Amino acid sequence: MSAENQNTSQERSSNINNSVNTQIGRYTVPNEELNITVAVRCRGRNEREIGMKSSVVVNVPDITGSKEVSINTTGDTGITAQMNAKRYTVDKVFGPGASQDLIFDEVAGPLFQDFIKGYNCTVLVYGMTSTGKTYTMTGDEKLYNGELSDAAGIIPRVLLKLFDTLELQQNDYVVKCSFIELYNEELKDLLDSNSNGSSSNAFEGQFMKKLRIFDSSTANNTNSNSANSSRSNSRNSSPRSLNDLTPKAAFLRKRLRTKSLPNTIKQQYQQQTMNSRNNSSSNSGSASNINTNNGQKSSLAPNDQSNGIYIQNLQEFHITNAMEGLNLLQRGLKHRQVASTKMNDFSSRSHTIFTITLYKKHQDELFRISKMNLVDLAGSENINRSGALNQRAKEAGSINQSLLTLGRVINALVDKSGHIPFRESKLTRLLQDSLGGNTKTALIATISPAKVTSEETCSTLEYASKAKNIKNKPQLGAFIMKDILVKNITMELAKIKSDLLSTKSKEGIYMSQDHYKNLNSDLESYKNEVQECKREIETLSSKNSLLLKDKLKSKETIQSQKSQIESLKTTIDHLKAQLDKQHKTEMEISGFNNKLQKLTEVMQATLQDYKKRELDLNKAFETHISQEIKSLKTTLFSQLNDMQQKNIFLETNIQPNLDIIKKEVLALMETMQEKAELMYKDCVKKFLNESPKFFNIIIEKIDIIGIDFRRFYKSTAENLSDISEENNNLKQYLKNHFFKNNHQELLNHHVDATYENIEKKTSEFVENFKKTLNDHLEENKKLIMQNLTNATSAVIDQEMDLFEPKRIKWENSFDLINKCDSMNNEFYNNMATTLTQIKNTVDTSSDSMNKSISVMKGQVEESENAVSLLKNNTKFNDQFKQLINKHAILKDNIENSITSTNSHITNVDDIYNTIENIIKNYGNKENVAKNEMIDNILKEIPSLTKRMPLRISNTNGNSVQNAISSKKHSIEDENSANENADDEESRKIIKTE
Numbered sequence: 001m002s003a004e005n006q007n008t009s010q011e012r013s014s015n016i017n018n019s020v021n022t023q024i025g026r027y028t029v030p031n032e033e034l035n036i037t038v039a040v041r042c043r044g045r046n047e048r049e050i051g052m053k054s055s056v057v058v059n060v061p062d063i064t065g066s067k068e069v070s071i072n073t074t075g076d077t078g079i080t081a082q083m084n085a086k087r088y089t090v091d092k093v094f095g096p097g098a099s100q101d102l103i104f105d106e107v108a109g110p111l112f113q114d115f116i117k118g119y120n121c122t123v124l125v126y127g128m129t130s131t132g133k134t135y136t137m138t139g140d141e142k143l144y145n146g147e148l149s150d151a152a153g154i155i156p157r158v159l160l161k162l163f164d165t166l167e168l169q170q171n172d173y174v175v176k177c178s179f180i181e182l183y184n185e186e187l188k189d190l191l192d193s194n195s196n197g198s199s200s201n202a203f204e205g206q207f208m209k210k211l212r213i214f215d216s217s218t219a220n221n222t223n224s225n226s227a228n229s230s231r232s233n234s235r236n237s238s239p240r241s242l243n244d245l246t247p248k249a250a251f252l253r254k255r256l257r258t259k260s261l262p263n264t265i266k267q268q269y270q271q272q273t274m275n276s277r278n279n280s281s282s283n284s285g286s287a288s289n290i291n292t293n294n295g296q297k298s299s300l301a302p303n304d305q306s307n308g309i310y311i312q313n314l315q316e317f318h319i320t321n322a323m324e325g326l327n328l329l330q331r332g333l334k335h336r337q338v339a340s341t342k343m344n345d346f347s348s349r350s351h352t353i354f355t356i357t358l359y360k361k362h363q364d365e366l367f368r369i370s371k372m373n374l375v376d377l378a379g380s381e382n383i384n385r386s387g388a389l390n391q392r393a394k395e396a397g398s399i400n401q402s403l404l405t406l407g408r409v410i411n412a413l414v415d416k417s418g419h420i421p422f423r424e425s426k427l428t429r430l431l432q433d434s435l436g437g438n439t440k441t442a443l444i445a446t447i448s449p450a451k452v453t454s455e456e457t458c459s460t461l462e463y464a465s466k467a468k469n470i471k472n473k474p475q476l477g478a479f480i481m482k483d484i485l486v487k488n489i490t491m492e493l494a495k496i497k498s499d500l501l502s503t504k505s506k507e508g509i510y511m512s513q514d515h516y517k518n519l520n521s522d523l524e525s526y527k528n529e530v531q532e533c534k535r536e537i538e539t540l541s542s543k544n545s546l547l548l549k550d551k552l553k554s555k556e557t558i559q560s561q562k563s564q565i566e567s568l569k570t571t572i573d574h575l576k577a578q579l580d581k582q583h584k585t586e587m588e589i590s591g592f593n594n595k596l597q598k599l600t601e602v603m604q605a606t607l608q609d610y611k612k613r614e615l616d617l618n619k620a621f622e623t624h625i626s627q628e629i630k631s632l633k634t635t636l637f638s639q640l641n642d643m644q645q646k647n648i649f650l651e652t653n654i655q656p657n658l659d660i661i662k663k664e665v666l667a668l669m670e671t672m673q674e675k676a677e678l679m680y681k682d683c684v685k686k687f688l689n690e691s692p693k694f695f696n697i698i699i700e701k702i703d704i705i706g707i708d709f710r711r712f713y714k715s716t717a718e719n720l721s722d723i724s725e726e727n728n729n730l731k732q733y734l735k736n737h738f739f740k741n742n743h744q745e746l747l748n749h750h751v752d753a754t755y756e757n758i759e760k761k762t763s764e765f766v767e768n769f770k771k772t773l774n775d776h777l778e779e780n781k782k783l784i785m786q787n788l789t790n791a792t793s794a795v796i797d798q799e800m801d802l803f804e805p806k807r808i809k810w811e812n813s814f815d816l817i818n819k820c821d822s823m824n825n826e827f828y829n830n831m832a833t834t835l836t837q838i839k840n841t842v843d844t845s846s847d848s849m850n851k852s853i854s855v856m857k858g859q860v861e862e863s864e865n866a867v868s869l870l871k872n873n874t875k876f877n878d879q880f881k882q883l884i885n886k887h888a889i890l891k892d893n894i895e896n897s898i899t900s901t902n903s904h905i906t907n908v909d910d911i912y913n914t915i916e917n918i919i920k921n922y923g924n925k926e927n928v929a930k931n932e933m934i935d936n937i938l939k940e941i942p943s944l945t946k947r948m949p950l951r952i953s954n955t956n957g958n959s960v961q962n963a964i965s966s967k968k969h970s971i972e973d974e975n976s977a978n979e980n981a982d983d984e985e986s987r988k989i990i991k992t993e
C-alpha cells in the first residue's frame, strides 16, 4: 500500500470513528418499544400419538385465522369441555393445515423485511420435543432443480429470498453466515472445518477453536466515559489481534475474559484490527470461505456498542448466493447433535443459532450491518415419558435446565423485574438481545394436539402467552466502511488460501507460515497468559488475604454490632420485663377491682339486709302495736264485760279501778312506746354506728384504690417515658452510629492500603509501565471500591434484613405499649367512673336509709301520739265517762238497794220481833192455840218473802249486808287476780316482743 493510500486509509478510519461515534449517539436514543410477536403452530397427531389413541385436546383453526388456542385438560366433553378449557391468546395461531410457506410469510416474512432494512431480527422456535421446531426452522433444506420443496423451513426460505431481494435491489452487499450449537452448556462452531460433530477425532478436535462468550453490557454501562477519554492514549500501543497481543494486550484480553469487554478495549481492538488489516491487505487473495473471526469478536447483538455479546473464535463465512448458504446449513446440520429418542427419531439434542449477517450499502462508502438470527431450540421433554437414559437423560437435563432459565428470563422480563437472569445459562446469554433488547423478535411455539402431551402443551402455551408481553426496542444496525469490509474479507481469504496451498504441497499437518507463526504466538501468548494468571493468582491471593483481614475486621464490626444489638435486645427485654411488671400491676389492680366489686356486692347485700330488717322491724312493730292495742282492747272489754256480768259495778269503789285500768293502759302504752322507741333508737344507733364504719371502710378502700391507681398510673407513665427515652436513644443510635462506625473510612483505609500495596509492588517490578499501571491501579481501586461498597452495602443489607424483623417487633411493641397506655387510661377512667358510681350509690342508699329512718321516726312519733290519741279519743273518754256515770247510777242503785234492803231488814226485824212477840204471847196459852198461831205465821211468811230477800239466818240485822260485802270482796279479789294475770300476761308479751 502506498503512503498516499495509507494516509487515505487513516483518514477513512478516523472518518469511520466519527461516523461510528455519530451512529453511537443515534443508537442511544431509545426507540419505540415493540412487543415480540408470538405465534403458535400446532401440527397434526403423529403416528405415535395415533397409535396410542391419544385424543385431540387442542382446539386450533385448521390453517390460521384465530388468535386463541384452547386446550381441554379436564377430560370433559361437549359444552363443558369448551367452558372448562384453558385458553391462551397469542398473535397468530396456525393449525395442522398451515403450510411452511404460510408460516414463513406470516411470521418470518415481516422480520425478513426489517432485516433487509437494517434491523437485527431473531426468529425462535420453542416447544416440546417432536412438535416440529426443526421442521419449522429448517424443514427440507435441499434444492430440487434450483427450487425449494414445500417442506422447506424458514432458514432456506430466508436464504433464497435474501439473495432474490438483494439482486432485485441491485445494491452492493456482503452476506456472511455463522452456525453455532449449544450442547450440554458447551458452545460449538458447527461450521468449523475441524469439527466433525463428534469427539472421536481428537486430533482434529485439538485444532477446533473453543468458542467463548463475552458481553459488554456492564462495561458499557459503567465505564463508557473513561473508555472514551482513554481511547486516544492507547491507540498507538494497540495489538493487531487478540491472538497477537503484547503482554499488556494479553493482560487486557485476560481482563476481557475474567470481567467483561469495556468499550475502550473493544474500540481499541476494532481500530487495531482495522489498522493491522490495512497493513496486511497487500497479502490478500481470494477464497470461497472466510474465517473472519480468528480471535475476532462476533455478536448476536445489533451492534458492537450496545448490549452485545461477543463469541470469540466463531467463524463467519462469506456467501455470495443462496446455494452457498444452504451448503453451509447442511454442513452445520451434519455436525449437529441429533439422536433417536422415544418421542422423535431425529431429535435435536442441542440449541442452534444460524446467523446471517448482511452488510448492505447504505450510502456512498457506508454499509449497514444487520443480522438475522434463526434459533432452533432443543425440545423440552419429560424424561420419564421420553424414556431418556444415560447420555440422552443428561442432554435432556441440560436442555430442560437452559429452557427453565429461559422461562425465568421471560418471567422476569414480563414482570419487569430488576434482575433478569440472562447470565444463568449460555442460552439466555446468547438470546439476551433478542429478549427485551434491541432486536425485532418473533417466537413460534410448536405444540402437539394430542392429549398425551397436554401437560407440556399447556406449559409451552403458558410461556408463549407470557412471552407476548416482552417488549423490545428495535434499533437499526451499525455502519461499516466499504473498503474496510472488503479488506477484511480479502485478508481472511488470503490467509485461508495460504493454508490451502500449504496443505496441498505437503503431507502431515500443513499450514501456512503465518498460520504456524500465529499458532506459535498463540502458544506464547497462552504461556504468558498462564504466567500472568499465576501472578494474578498471587496478587489476588494477597488481595484475598487483605480482604480476609477486612472480612475479619468487618466480622469484628459485625460482632460489635451484634453486641450492640444484644444490648438493644437486653433493653427490649428490660422493657418487656417492665411491661410484664405493669401487666402484673394491672392484674393486681384488676384483682383489687374484683375484690372491690365483691365488696360492693357484699355492701349492697348488707344494705338489702338492712332494708329487709327495717321492713321486718316495721312489720313487727306494726304487728306488735296492733296486737297490743287489740289485746288491750280485748282485755279492757273483757274486763268491762266481766264487770258487767259479775255486777262488779255494784262495788262502790269502781272509779279507782277504772283509774287503775286507765293508768295501766297508759303505763302499758308508755312502756310499749318506750320499748319501741328504745328498739328504734337501738336499731338506728346500731345502723348509724355501722354506717360510718361501713362508709369509712369503703372510703378507705376507695382511697387505697385511688392511691394504687395513682401509683400505677405514675409508674406506667414513668415506664412509658423510659421506653420512649430508650426509643429515642435507640433511634438516635441508629441514626448516628448504626453502620456508620467509620466503616466507609475503614474500607477506604483498606482500599488505600491495598492500593498502596499494589502500587508498591507494581512500581518495584514494572517501572516502565508505571503510568499504565497507575491507570490500571486507579481502575482497580475503583473496582475494589465498588466491590467493597457493594460488599458493604450487602453486609448492611444483610444486617438490615436481619434487623428488620426485630425492628418491626420493636416498633410493634410500641404499638402494644401505646395500646397498654390507652387501656390503662381507659381502665383508670372506668375505675374512676365506677368509684364515682359507687359513691353515688352509697350516697343514694344513705339518703334512702335516712329517709327510711325518718319514716321510722315518724312512725314512732305516731306511736308516741297514741297515748295522746287515747287521751284525745272522745269516744273512748265518752264511753269512759258513761261508764263512770253508769257506775255512779249503779252505785246509787246499789245504795238504794242497800237502803231498801236495810229497810226490808228492818221490816223483817220488825216482823221478826212481831213474830217473836206473838210467840211470846201465845206461849202461855194452850198447845192448840200455839199450833194455830204457827199456822198463821206460816200464812204470813209468803208475803214477807215476796218483799225481802231470803234470809238464811236471822242472827243479826247485818247478815245480808255482810253477805253482799263478802260477795263484793270476792269479786274484787277475782278481778284483781284477773287483772294481775292480765298484767302478767301483757308483760310477758311485751317481754317476748
Ligand SMILES: Nc1ncnc2c1ncn2[C@@H]1O[C@H](COP(=O)(O)OP(=O)(O)OP(=O)(O)O)[C@@H](O)[C@H]1O
Pocket: 042, 043, 044, 046, 096, 127, 128, 129, 130, 131, 132, 133, 134, 135, 136, 344, 346, 347, 348, 349, 377, 378, 379, 380, 446
Ligand atoms: N407441521 C408439520 N407438518 C408435517 N410434519 C411435521 C410437522 N411438524 C413436525 N413434523 C414432523 O414431526 C417430526 C418431528 O419434528 P421435529 O424433528 O421438527 O421436531 P422437533 O420439535 O424439532 O423435535 P426435537 O426437539 O426432538 O428436535 C418430523 O418428522 C417432522 O417432519
